[in-house]
Amino acid sequence: MTSVDYRSLAGEILQGVGGEKNIVSVAHCATRLRLKLRDEAKANTAAVEKLSGVITVMKAGGQYQVVIGDNVPTVYAELGKMTKLTEDAGVDDEPVSKGNLLSRFIDLISSIFSPVIWPLAAAGLLKAFLSLATQIGLLDPASQTNVILAATADALFYFLPLFLAVTAARRFKANQFTSMAIAGALVYPSIVALAAQPGPVNFAGIPVVMMNYSGSVIPIIVAIWLQCYLERFLSRALPSAIRNFTTPLLTLLVMVPLVLITVGPITTYVAQGLSTGISTAFTVAPWLAGAIMGGFWQVFVLFGLHWGFLPGMLNEIATEGHSLLFGPLLPAVLAQAAATLAVAFRTRNKARRAVAGPAALSGFLAGITEPGIYGVNLPLKRPFYFGIAGGVVGGAVVAAGGSGATSFVFPSLLGLPAFTTVGNVFLLLVGTGAAVAIGFGLTFFFGPREVESVAAPDAGDSVPETDLVSAPTMTGTVQVLAPVTGRVVALKDVQDKVFASGAMGKGLGIIPVDGRIYSPITGTIKAAMKTGHAFGIKSDNGVEVLVHIGIDTVQMQGRGFEAKAARGQRVQVGDLLAVVDLETVAEAGYDITTLVMVTNTAQLASVNPVTEGTLANGDAVISVQF
Structure with a gap:
């Protein structure tokens, strides 16, 4: 071909x-x-x-x-x-995550991070090289050169909410410049200073519990998600004469105080509760506290909860000369770096490997795991879970040995000397080695093995695990079933010249009697129009079927259609794809005939559709031979 x-x-x-x-x-x-x-x-x-x-x-x-x-x-x-022609066209298909709540959350975070993964990996690698250069004496930490280079490496991490504001705005269809203004307010120097001061803060008499939003992830994503709904409401409610400037004005006035008043206290109180509980556990059951810190530290970072631990860590170092809370962080970080390294060895996708290599290096040398987590482990899910497993075991062993850190350093190989003067050094090395081995080993042997066709991480799509293996090649006969009950229309009689000509492959039309459209085969949805009118499904043995609801119904822009499945989703034959209001479609002047087409007909031995009769949902309509 x-x-x-x-x-x-x-x-x-x-x-x-x-x-x-x-x-x-x-x-x-x-x-x-x-x-x-x-x-x-x-x-x-x-x-x-x-x-x-x-x-x-x-x-x-x-x-x-x-x-x-x-x-x-x-x-x-x-x-x-x-060109500039496709910008905001609004009818292209996009992945809509399905599955359980955790999977949808992970897919959301991954898709928002995708556009910034390469700069994030580059900045993490630069931080690793700078840390190495200062450790071996090639660069004076107090030099102006180091200050400039450190700012170059740190800026993206510090102002991360600004970058995520842009990508989240694109995902949620919010005004990205208003989103950037919201993020800018959260990391504005005077706001950061308020978070550092000991005294109370209030807004219009309302107490505000401040936190440091620099480098945070969840607060800005939640803010932009709320912003998109507020903007839609204001666009409908405000007069057109003042809408253009009043919508961003009111959005800023509402969203910035709202985030500071709500997200700050929730995050701070949860983090303080976790910090207090884990600190107490260190005196009762150190291994349990270490397992929690080692396993869930990266999760705490993801939600911005890690800020609640820092005051306690710094206070321990100042008063005791070391922090036991810090000890399990070494295996936690290195386990995630090891999982990223395993992906670099295991994956067949060159684009993923190109991210995973430097991301693993920055994790091991500098303790910078963001590129690895957001660009590799979290999108693929299992490597992230395996890194957590390594952190649980390693954290428990390290804490049982009473290890801690004598200074505030990034948990990394270069920061290892800060961990070797407190507690049992042997258990520190054993626990950290076990974390690395578990994170690497589980990912290498049981992690997803991507193929070359998987989209690059910077393409803006979260990669479903169902796409990570090649479909098996089979021989024999496959039956494509009717997606809806109705009367058959021979393909040559369909009122669309392209479909009727057979140019899109062999198939048939069905005039449906109800609006519930089901999957005609078992497979993976490769294309799903967000307007809900068409779905492309590829079976496990390579049959590609298009279900197109109505003729020219893309013009309805989703009105009357409710998609029940999304691109990347695994479907079984008979799973619901969409619900259509047939009366709405007909009243709009569109033909409701639903097309069932085998689009890769030319690659198959024979494709034989029925040409007449009345069908019930689930009846065989096309016989395909390989």
Whole structure:
């Protein structure tokens, strides 16, 4: 099968339709680019149809439609890179996380971090090299050169809320500049100073429990999530004459105080409670306290709860000369770094390996785990869990030996001397070694093995674990079932020239009698339009099926459609894909015929759809032979 260069294809299509200046707008549905041209006479339709990767071109509803098939999102994305046409088009498909609450939370955090992973990895590596340079005497820690380089390495971590404000705003569809203003207020020098002062703080008479938001993650993500709903409400409620400046004004006035008044106290009180409880446990059951600190320290960091431990640690160092709370952090950090290193060895995906290598190095040398956690371990889930397991065991052993730190350092190999003068050094090394071995070993032998086709971590998509293995090749016959009850329409009679021509593959239409659409096969959803009108599913044995609800229903922009499944989700035959209000679709003037197409027909031995009759949901409608 001929390989298609989709970037070149996007450029050739752009040239073929008369260039960017001849395009009013561009969107895409499940199979085709939909362009509105200023002058269709400038488009060379014959030339566009001959392009490798283009199935056909059709003109309908005032649109110039370039039919590409399943890879249309790729071409659309490439158009976005070379033009400004696709910005905020609003109809492209995007992953919507499903599964349990923890999985959805992890996928959300991972997708928000994805665009900043490479700078984060670079900054972490720079911190590691600076730490090494000062340790071996190549760089004077008090020199101005070190100050400048340290600022270069630390800035991204310190102002992390500003970066996350942008990516979270894109994810939640909020105004990203308002989001940056909210984040900027949280790390504003005077706000940081308020968090450091011992006296009470209030806002309009309301007590405010301050915390340091620099480097934090969850507070700004929660703030932007709330911002998107507030902006939508204000956009509907405010008069258009004042909406443009009043919406950001009111959003800032509400969100910044709200975050300071609510997130600060909640985070601080929870963190203080954890700190007090764990400190008490060190006197009763040190191994248990160490297991908790070693296992969950990275989770505390994720939620910003680690700030509650720092005063206690610093006070212990000042009064006792060492901090036992600090001891289990060494195995906690190195276990996550080891899990990241195992991914670098195990994964077959070059882009993931390119992040994992330097991220592991910054974790081991400088104790900077953010690049590894957010770019590698957390998106893949299991390496993060295995790192926690290593931290639990290592933390318990280290705490049982009474190990601690005599100075406030990043837990790392370069910071190891600060841990060797308190407690049992042998148990410190054994516990840390066990944490590293567990984190690395479990990830290497049981972690997900990605393949080359997995999207790069900076592509902005969280990678589902179901995509991490190659589908097996099988032979035999597969039955594609009816996704809905209704009357069959032979493909040649479907009121869409592209589908009727068979250009998208063999299949059939069904005029549904109800609006519940089910999966016709067992497999993984590879494409899901967020408008809810189309789903592309690939079975375990390689059959690619498109379920397209209605003709030209992308124009409804989701009205009347409720998606019940999302891209990346594993579905069984008969699982609910969508619920459609058929009356709404019909009243809008659109054909409700639902298409069931085998889009990779050309790669299969035979594809035989039924051509007439009345079907019940779950009846066999297409017989596929390999």
